[in-house]
Amino acid sequence: xxxxxxxxxxxxxxxxxxKISSFEATGAMxxxxxxxxxxxxxxxxxxxxxxLTAAGAADQRIASGDCGxxxxxxxxxxxxxxxxxxxxxxxxxxxxxxMPPYSATSWExxxxxxxxxxxxxxxxxxxxxxxxxxxxxxxxxxxxxTSRIPGGxxxxxxxxxxxxxxxxxxxxxxxxxxxxxxxxxxxxxLKPTYGRVSRYGVIAYASSLDQVGxxxxxxxxxxxxxxxxxxHDPKDSTSVDTPVPDYSATLALGVKGxxxxxxxxxxxxxxxxxxxxSMQSAIETYRRLGAExxxxxxxxxxxxxxxxYLIATAEASSNLARYDGVRFGHRSExxxxxxxxxxxxxxxxxGAEVKRRIMLGxxxxxxxxYDAYYVKAQKVxxxxxxxxxxxxxxxxxxxxxxAPTPAFKIGEKINDPLQMYLSDIFTIPVNLAGTCAIxxxxxFSTDGLPIGLQLIxxxxxxxxxxxxxxxFEQATEWHTRKAKI
Amino acid sequence: MNYQPVIGLEVHVQLKTDTxxxxxxxxxxxxxxxxxxCPVCLGLPGALPVxxxxxxxxxxxxxxxxxxxxxxxxxxxRKNYFYPDLPKGYQISQFEDPICQQGWLDIQVEGAELKxxxxxxxxxxxxxxxxxxxxxxGLDDGSGVDLNRACTPLLEVVSEPDLRSSDEAVFYxxxxxxxxxxxxxxxxxxxxxxxxxxxxVSVMPIGSGTFGTRAEIKNVNSFxxxxxxxxxxxxxxxxxxxxxxxxxxxxxxxxPNSGKTRSMRSKxxxxxxxYFPDPDLVPLVIGDDWVERTRQGLPxxxxxxxxxxxxxxxxxxxxxEVLTASRALAEYFEAGVEAYGNPKLxxxxxMGEITRAINDSGTSIENCPVAxxxxxxxxxxxxxxxxxxxxxxxxxxxxxxxxxxxQAIVEEQGLVxxxxxxxxxxxxxxxxxxxxxxxxxxxxxxxxxxxxFVGQVMKASRGKxxxxxxxxxxxxxxxx
Numbered sequence: 001x002x003x004x005x006x007x008x009x010x011x012x013x014x015x016x017x018x019k020i021s022s023f024e025a026t027g028a029m030x031x032x033x034x035x036x037x038x039x040x041x042x043x044x045x046x047x048x049x050x051x052l053t054a055a056g057a058a059d060q061r062i063a064s065g066d067c068g069x070x071x072x073x074x075x076x077x078x079x080x081x082x083x084x085x086x087x088x089x090x091x092x093x094x095x096x097x098x099m100p101p102y103s104a105t106s107w108e109x110x111x112x113x114x115x116x117x118x119x120x121x122x123x124x125x126x127x128x129x130x131x132x133x134x135x136x137x138x139x140x141x142x143x144x145x146t147s148r149i150p151g152g153x154x155x156x157x158x159x160x161x162x163x164x165x166x167x168x169x170x171x172x173x174x175x176x177x178x179x180x181x182x183x184x185x186x187x188x189x190l191k192p193t194y195g196r197v198s199r200y201g202v203i204a205y206a207s208s209l210d211q212v213g214x215x216x217x218x219x220x221x222x223x224x225x226x227x228x229x230x231x232h233d234p235k236d237s238t239s240v241d242t243p244v245p246d247y248s249a250t251l252a253l254g255v256k257g258x259x260x261x262x263x264x265x266x267x268x269x270x271x272x273x274x275x276x277x278s279m280q281s282a283i284e285t286y287r288r289l290g291a292e293x294x295x296x297x298x299x300x301x302x303x304x305x306x307x308x309y310l311i312a313t314a315e316a317s318s319n320l321a322r323y324d325g326v327r328f329g330h331r332s333e334x335x336x337x338x339x340x341x342x343x344x345x346x347x348x349x350x351g352a353e354v355k356r357r358i359m360l361g362x363x364x365x366x367x368x369x370y371d372a373y374y375v376k377a378q379k380v381x382x383x384x385x386x387x388x389x390x391x392x393x394x395x396x397x398x399x400x401x402x403a404p405t406p407a408f409k410i411g412e413k414i415n416d417p418l419q420m421y422l423s424d425i426f427t428i429p430v431n432l433a434g435t436c437a438i439x440x441x442x443x444f445s446t447d448g449l450p451i452g453l454q455l456i457x458x459x460x461x462x463x464x465x466x467x468x469x470x471x472f473e474q475a476t477e478w479h480t481r482k483a484k485i
Numbered sequence: 486m487n488y489q490p491v492i493g494l495e496v497h498v499q500l501k502t503d504t505x506x507x508x509x510x511x512x513x514x515x516x517x518x519x520x521x522x523c524p525v526c527l528g529l530p531g532a533l534p535v536x537x538x539x540x541x542x543x544x545x546x547x548x549x550x551x552x553x554x555x556x557x558x559x560x561x562x563r564k565n566y567f568y569p570d571l572p573k574g575y576q577i578s579q580f581e582d583p584i585c586q587q588g589w590l591d592i593q594v595e596g597a598e599l600k601x602x603x604x605x606x607x608x609x610x611x612x613x614x615x616x617x618x619x620x621x622x623g624l625d626d627g628s629g630v631d632l633n634r635a636c637t638p639l640l641e642v643v644s645e646p647d648l649r650s651s652d653e654a655v656f657y658x659x660x661x662x663x664x665x666x667x668x669x670x671x672x673x674x675x676x677x678x679x680x681x682x683x684x685x686v687s688v689m690p691i692g693s694g695t696f697g698t699r700a701e702i703k704n705v706n707s708f709x710x711x712x713x714x715x716x717x718x719x720x721x722x723x724x725x726x727x728x729x730x731x732x733x734x735x736x737x738x739x740x741p742n743s744g745k746t747r748s749m750r751s752k753x754x755x756x757x758x759x760y761f762p763d764p765d766l767v768p769l770v771i772g773d774d775w776v777e778r779t780r781q782g783l784p785x786x787x788x789x790x791x792x793x794x795x796x797x798x799x800x801x802x803x804x805x806e807v808l809t810a811s812r813a814l815a816e817y818f819e820a821g822v823e824a825y826g827n828p829k830l831x832x833x834x835x836m837g838e839i840t841r842a843i844n845d846s847g848t849s850i851e852n853c854p855v856a857x858x859x860x861x862x863x864x865x866x867x868x869x870x871x872x873x874x875x876x877x878x879x880x881x882x883x884x885x886x887x888x889x890x891x892q893a894i895v896e897e898q899g900l901v902x903x904x905x906x907x908x909x910x911x912x913x914x915x916x917x918x919x920x921x922x923x924x925x926x927x928x929x930x931x932x933x934x935x936x937x938f939v940g941q942v943m944k945a946s947r948g949k950x951x952x953x954x955x956x957x958x959x960x961x962x963x964x965x
Contacts, residue, residue, distance in 0.1 A: 081531075082529075082530065082531045088530070090530070095530070098530070100529070100530070100531075101524065101529070102524050102529075104531060199531075199533065200531065200532070200533050201531040201532075202531050203530040203531050204530075204531065204765075206764075207764035207765050208764035234535065235533060235535060236533050236535075237533065237534070237535050237536065237765065237766050237767055238533075238764075238765065238766075238767060314761060315761075315764055317565075317759075318563050318565050318574070318575050318759070318761070320574075321565060321567065321573065321574020321575055322528045322529075322530070322572060322573045322574045324567060324569070324574060326569045326572075326630065327527060327528070327572065327630070328529070328530075338569065342567055362759065365565070365759035365760075365761055366757055366759060367757045367759070370759070370761070374761060
């Protein structure tokens with residue numbers, strides 16, 4: 001078996017049994033990156049030298065008998081995580097040459113466990129997009145069909161798994177940015193409960209919605225990654241101080257007798273027939289495994305996308321104010337005077353989608369509009385949260401599609417922001433409710449494109465969705481298929 | 486026509502915490518530019534604020550001491566605007582639901598009645614950095630940003646428009662200044678900007694129920710300037726109205742050199758700050774127990790202490806007022822009373838010798854080299870007759886210089902009072918012999934000469950003779 005095809009679990013055993021060194025595994029991975037990168041473009045920065053140094057250090061650790069699950073495992077992370085000494089761009093021209101002086105907590109936690117960083121992954125600029133087309137460094141492509149988008153905003157994080165350029169990756173999910181690309185690229189992607197993973201050192205898009213999560217080849221790896229990054233961080237006031245369960249230990253408990261909710265608002269007429277078929281067959285699989293299905297309703301689902309685009313853009317308009325050319329990042333060279341410098345810097349540094357969202361958000365917060373837009377959106381957000389609380393009184397998890405269609409063509413929706421925004425219609429409500437959800441491979445379209453299913457859990461109910469996901473994975477073979485690249 | 490000024494004040498109180506409000510950097514004033522910064526106060530991507538608990542404690546103290554109610558669930562908000570000294574492009578402040586609301590302070594302008602001034606709110610916020618222009622090393626004609634001050638904790642205390650004159654404004658300010666320094670939450674240094682004030686000023690015809698349009702005067706940094714700025718602004722608005730003009734709502738800047746205010750920006754140019762709750766900070770929940778614990782821990786406030794000095798210690802109003810000018814002074818005085826008794830005598834010494842010595846040497850009561858217990862020892866030596874009241878002043882000077890105990894000074898300099906009548910009688914005899922003319926004059930009925938003899942005896946004894954004994958013996962011997 002090729003090193004780059006391995007899961008974390010498989011590679012960990014190979015490392016532990018000294019069948020391979022981390023240095024060799026990392027070298028093989030870097031070679032793989034080099035060979036497929038021209039077709040996929042998952043990476044913004046490949047950090048070969050640092051990776052090999054870290055791999056060497058990991059090998060010493062392993063030699064001394066300290067071989068944790070992630071020791072020596074070559075990973076890659078979205079370019080939204082600050083990495084000390086490795087350029088961090090967030091997919092934006094404005095941070096093209098930004099060298100962070102500190103690292104994100106989630107990455108530090110992986111680093112402490114001996115993980116090796118291969119590089120920084122492509123993404124939509126400032127995580128604003130569903131297709132990776134807004135990256136200032138050129139779009140990432142779907143390894144299953146390179147004429148298609150990998151999804152977004154963590155497109156690189158999903159494509160790198162599908163193209164076998166990293167054993168596992170980290171992404172961030174604000175409105176579906178882990179789950180939707182995971183679904184489009186046929187891998188596992190988890191958005192943890194808001195507050196489960198520290199946001200410190202993660203470049204903020206929409207602070208009340210952003211959450212860090214793993215993308216992996218299978219559910220067991222996902223559990224390993226989540227265990228490593230979860231937990232309270234004194235540097236993030238919104239991270240919750242609640243114990244981190246041993247997710248791996250409870251994976252195999254099965255789904256017999258659990259109640260799975262099917263929210264009727266997620267099974268709409270416009271759903272792609274292939275997606276519909278995959279959902280039907282998934283429901284049958286779960287029935288066979290002993291799960292019980294309950295029809296439920298999340299009545300405010302229709303308002304989720306509108307609500308999201310008010311709250312997320314409002315927060316973004318403020319979060320992105322710091323990119324003013326004064327202290328770091330791009331500064332316009334043609335500018336004269338202060339206001340002109342800031343204006344030109346931002347005009348040159350930000351791409352079209354980022355500008356669109358800054359303007360939307362600024363408008364929503366402006367005096368005279370604040371109550372009608374921002375405050376109203378917050379109220380609707382509460383209603384959406386209440387929908388979930390009410391529905392979860394009757395079920396353990398919910399099953400829904402991740403996206404209404406499989407991956408679309410590059411350029412297909414780029415000039416139609418509203419159509420683009422609607423591709424997150426099934427993922428956005430979970431962020432607004434602040435709860436957790438996972439996307440796992442659940443079939444393929446007639447064109448051979450991966451289709452994911454989403455399992456939504458209660459707040460801090462990662463254990464339940466991982467169990468349900470694992471049971472499904474054990475019963476199916478979707479996750480073993482590989483993109484031909 | 487006669488006009489009634491209407492004034493409201495917004496005071497920024499810089500809190501005396503060791504570290505900043507949302508990060509662990511030092512708040513030390515005057516350090517090398519940007520030496521006290523980290524990803525959080527530099528506003529680097531990905532950095533997040535974490536609230537300093539001490540700031541909340543200080544805010545609760547300020548609120549309780551100004552009769553405010555403490556908001557059980559208060560919210561931080563972002564105030565958005567672009568400026569190079571504002572690293573994040575927004576200031577973390579409070580907008581809706583500030584930590585303290587609906588308080589008041591009583592003020593009394595000399596000769597007027599007690600007046601209650603409403604306090605609308607007190608909220609917590611972070612300060613911005615500082616721009617440095619021109620001739621700074623490494624800066625070639627450009628401007629630099631020093632972010633040491635960025636993220637230092639401030640309280641903004643907003644009064645109701647209850648003030649009606651510049652005097653009232655200054656009295657209110659002084660009272661607030663006294664309270665925050667008394668509580669130990671602010672160093673009160675106005676020159677370094679630890680206590681600064683914006684004044685909202687308007688005028689209306691006397692008897693009118695409707696306030697005029699107000700102008701906001703920014704950043705006035707001394708009590709004197711507050712008075713000047715408000716008086717200038719009142720007159721400017723009156724003149725404007727009398728000349729048929731109208732006051733426009735605007736922000737004005739006070740220029741201490743000219744004593745005038747000038748327009749900074751109009752209402753049309755005013756920022757839309759787009760306040761919204763900061764999603765990086767959770768709502769601040771303050772339980773009753775926390776408020777109660779803080780209330781228990783509050784020091785006795787100046788007003789209460791002043792009253793107690795009058796009612797319990799029997800001090801005159803004036804003394805009580807002077808001795809409660811600062812908490813350190815009041816505490817010094819009380820420690821002296823505790824060690825000695827006789828509050829009025831201790832008061833005389835604290836307001837007299839000690840205040841004089843402090844002023845002469847430019848130090849402060851906090852750094853007074855004579856401890857209250859040492860002052861008590863000195864006073865006890867007067868009572869026991871070891872030294873005279875006059876010599877005591879010499880001993881005090883010695884204590885101030887050396888920090889030594891009074892007993893040591895008296896011994897070293899041989900200042901023990903002479904009460905031994907044989908010794909004093911021999912001095913008197915010598916003086917009477919040497920001044921037989923004056924003795925005749927006295928005996929001839931010129932009693933004024935008595936003072937001359939007292940002076941001579943004290944001089945001959947180098948001030949050490951016990952004045953009571955001297956008086957007694959002189960009377961006896963001159964008349965004898």
